[in-house]
Amino acid sequence: MQLALFLIFGGLAIAGAINLLLQKHPINSALSLVVVMMSLAVLYWSLGAEFLAAAQVIVYSGAIMVLFVFVIMLLNAGEEEHTHGSRAAYIAGFPGAAAIFCVLSFVFLTESKHLGSANLGGQLSQASNNIAEISSVLFTKLLLPFEVTSILILVAILGAVVLARKEQ
Amino acid sequence: MNLAPNVLALLPEYILTLAGVFIMLAEPCLKPGSSRKPLGWIAILGTLLAAGASWFQLGFGTVHAFSGSIQTDAFSIFFHLLIAAVVLVTLLGSLEYFEGNATHAGEYYALVLFGAVGMMLMTCSTELLMVFIGLEISSISTYIMAGFRKGQAVASESSIKYFLLGSFATAFFLYGIALAFGATGSTSLAAIAVGLGTTKTPTLAILALAMMIIGLGFKVSAAPFHVWTPDVYQGAPAPVVGLMSTAPKAAAFAVLLRIAFSGFPSMQHRWAIMIWILAALSMTIGNLGALLQRDVKRMLAYSSIAHAGYLLVAFTAFPVEGISAAAFYTAAYAAMNVGAFAVITQVGGFNETARTLDDYRGLATRRPVLSGVFAFFLLSLIGIPFTGGFFGKFYVFSAAIGSGHIWLAVIGLINSGVACFYYLRLLATIYAKPTAEASEVAPATPVSVPAIVGLTLATVATLVLGIMPGNTLWLAQYAGTSTMIENAREQCAATPNNCQQMPVPMERR
Numbered sequence: 001m002q003l004a005l006f007l008i009f010g011g012l013a014i015a016g017a018i019n020l021l022l023q024k025h026p027i028n029s030a031l032s033l034v035v036v037m038m039s040l041a042v043l044y045w046s047l048g049a050e051f052l053a054a055a056q057v058i059v060y061s062g063a064i065m066v067l068f069v070f071v072i073m074l075l076n077a078g079e080e081e082h083t084h085g086s087r088a089a090y091i092a093g094f095p096g097a098a099a100i101f102c103v104l105s106f107v108f109l110t111e112s113k114h115l116g117s118a119n120l121g122g123q124l125s126q127a128s129n130n131i132a133e134i135s136s137v138l139f140t141k142l143l144l145p146f147e148v149t150s151i152l153i154l155v156a157i158l159g160a161v162v163l164a165r166k167e168q
Numbered sequence: 169m170n171l172a173p174n175v176l177a178l179l180p181e182y183i184l185t186l187a188g189v190f191i192m193l194a195e196p197c198l199k200p201g202s203s204r205k206p207l208g209w210i211a212i213l214g215t216l217l218a219a220g221a222s223w224f225q226l227g228f229g230t231v232h233a234f235s236g237s238i239q240t241d242a243f244s245i246f247f248h249l250l251i252a253a254v255v256l257v258t259l260l261g262s263l264e265y266f267e268g269n270a271t272h273a274g275e276y277y278a279l280v281l282f283g284a285v286g287m288m289l290m291t292c293s294t295e296l297l298m299v300f301i302g303l304e305i306s307s308i309s310t311y312i313m314a315g316f317r318k319g320q321a322v323a324s325e326s327s328i329k330y331f332l333l334g335s336f337a338t339a340f341f342l343y344g345i346a347l348a349f350g351a352t353g354s355t356s357l358a359a360i361a362v363g364l365g366t367t368k369t370p371t372l373a374i375l376a377l378a379m380m381i382i383g384l385g386f387k388v389s390a391a392p393f394h395v396w397t398p399d400v401y402q403g404a405p406a407p408v409v410g411l412m413s414t415a416p417k418a419a420a421f422a423v424l425l426r427i428a429f430s431g432f433p434s435m436q437h438r439w440a441i442m443i444w445i446l447a448a449l450s451m452t453i454g455n456l457g458a459l460l461q462r463d464v465k466r467m468l469a470y471s472s473i474a475h476a477g478y479l480l481v482a483f484t485a486f487p488v489e490g491i492s493a494a495a496f497y498t499a500a501y502a503a504m505n506v507g508a509f510a511v512i513t514q515v516g517g518f519n520e521t522a523r524t525l526d527d528y529r530g531l532a533t534r535r536p537v538l539s540g541v542f543a544f545f546l547l548s549l550i551g552i553p554f555t556g557g558f559f560g561k562f563y564v565f566s567a568a569i570g571s572g573h574i575w576l577a578v579i580g581l582i583n584s585g586v587a588c589f590y591y592l593r594l595l596a597t598i599y600a601k602p603t604a605e606a607s608e609v610a611p612a613t614p615v616s617v618p619a620i621v622g623l624t625l626a627t628v629a630t631l632v633l634g635i636m637p638g639n640t641l642w643l644a645q646y647a648g649t650s651t652m653i654e655n656a657r658e659q660c661a662a663t664p665n666n667c668q669q670m671p672v673p674m675e676r677r
Contacts, residue, residue, distance in 0.1 A: 103375070104375075107371050107372055107375045108372075110371055111368075111371055111372050114368035114369045115369065115372075140235060141235045141236075141237070142237070142295070143234060143235070144234040144237050144238065144293075144295075144298055145237065145297045145298045145300075145301045148289065148298070148305070149301055151282055151285060151286070151305055152286075152301060152304055152305050152308065154189075154192075154282065155279065155282045155283075155286075155305055155308050155309050155312075156308055158192070158275050158278060158279055158282070158309075158312070159308060159309070159311070159312035161272075161275060162272045162275045162276075162279075162312055163312065163318075163327075165271075165272070
């Protein structure tokens with residue numbers, strides 16, 4: 001079951017990501033990104049990270065994608081044009097992506113023996129609940145990062161005001 | 169005075185946050201179009217109070233707070249004071265700069281303070297997630313500040329380029345944190361240091377460290393992750409460039425020092441190679457790139473890449489010497505670079521009337537004092553004796569030679585020679601005879617009093633670091649030893665049965 005889920009949604013995520021790059025129209029790319037995000041959520045869930053899966057669906061597939069689509073609509077973005085710069089990006093980007101892929105797969109394959117495994121529905125087999133554990137860590141050990149995030153959001157709001165407000 | 173550790177450890181951050189929030193609340197109360205200078209003065213007051221609070225913390229030794237995610241020690245206080253000083257000089261120079269030019273001067277002061285909070289949090293946290301949040305706060309506020317001259321196309325280009333590449337870099341850093349957690353089971357530096365001894369996946373840990381070095385390498389503009397620097401510095405307002413080429417870099421270097429020497433000390437033989445390559449590349453690319461530039465801000469951007477390279481040399485040294493040399497160099501670099509950009513702020517003004525070398529030709533005849541100060545900062549950037557730059561380079565290279573990295577020091581010294589050329593070219597241009605058109609330029613506006621105070625501060629700091637480096641060096645060495653001792657103590661607390669004391673740092677001096 002786990003393997004089947006992984007193969008289906010892992011494949012879907014990769015297909016979505018490749019489609020995102022190949023599509024010329026931004027709205028098509030944005031919709032393929034939804035596919036990637038949703039498949040990732042399923043993968044997280046199958047690894048026993050229920051909270052992350054839910055957050056992925058709500059934050060990424062929900063909030064961020066809606067924002068993307070709105071921006072694309074407001075800007076009335078048309079098909080992308082191939083310029084000299086975008087060709088250079090292809091030349092630099094593909095070997096770079098391939099190199100990162102090779103390094104990561106090398107490391108994970110060499111360390112695969114020692115990396116533990118997580119199972120679907122980890123909550124059922126393990127005593128501790130994933131969500132309960134996250135919340136207890138978030139409000140005890142990681143309280144400060146959690147609270148300081150409010151300053152981060154405040155800075156982001158300030159930035160939006162500064163950049164978006166019309167000059168008088 | 170008795171303060172709870174959670175209050176005491178983050179006192180400067182609280183003060184700055186309150187000042188920032190107060191500015192945000194006060195801004196709408198001022199009439200539109202009226203002067204925003206009072207808000208600037210509040211920001212300056214807040215910064216001074218924060219610096220005082222940091223100095224006050226020095227009497228308490230090492231304070232742990234928030235379940236060990238914050239460690240206020242001499243190391244963090246050193247960088248707190250440094251960041252506060254840079255912010256102070258920047259604010260003093262910005263008062264006149266933004267007046268009447270930008271419509272968001274009030275928000276600018278709040279952003280500077282919040283950015284400073286983020287940088288300070290980076291330097292005092294031993295929890296990588298906290299470091300990440302601090303890094304994001306400081307980065308996002310600098311992305312916005314880079315685009316503050318909204319009318320200009322270069323400003324928008326600068327802001328967007330910085331934002332896209334910076335986000336890319338933080339993604340690397342975050343992935344590094346995740347992998348470090350995978351390898352050691354914790355995101356706290358002390359626990360990582362202990363976990364590395366027993367981890368079954370050392371390759372993963374190395375990859376994690378490499379990712380974090382890449383992420384921070386972007387932030388300190390070390391080659392080959394430097395491509396954004398010239399464009400961003402060219403488009404951003406001059407006072408902001410002075411800030412973002414010093415304070416966030418100092419914070420990122422502090423984090424890198426903590427990660428390298430407190431989190432991954434057992435892997436020094438591995439990460440020293442990565443840092444060696446980064447340092448050699450940054451010095452060479454920075455200095456060779458600067459030779460080709462005609463735009464003064466772009467030239468100083470490449471020079472800051474080269475200086476990041478010199479600073480990275482310190483990482484290859486022994487822990488305590490390396491940390492104190494790096495801390496001292498950061499202070500010297502911050503003093504002279506923020507000073508140089510303060511001069512550029514005054515020469516160019518908001519609309520940047522002086523950009524290229526040709527615009528600077530004959531500056532000395534028009535503005536003799538300002539040119540003299542600028543010349544002093546340039547000499548310090550070269551590393552002439554009696555300036556902060558000299559002792560900075562001296563300590564860094566002697567620390568590297570002391571640990572056997574002679575070739576790296578040789579590369580650094582050759583690069584310092586190359587660097588002489590472009591700094592002296594700018595200097596010669598300033599003191600050259602003005603051309604016919606240049607003398608027709610409208611008379612320069614006089615430098616305002618706060619800006620003079622800021623410039624004086626930077627000049628005095630550079631001079632004091634060059635003539636009497638003793639006090640700063642003492643604080644830097646105290647900073648270096650304090651982190652190492654605390655590190656050893658924490659490791660012992662984590663594994664009392666298997667307590668490996670660090671090599672006693674005081675012995676080496």
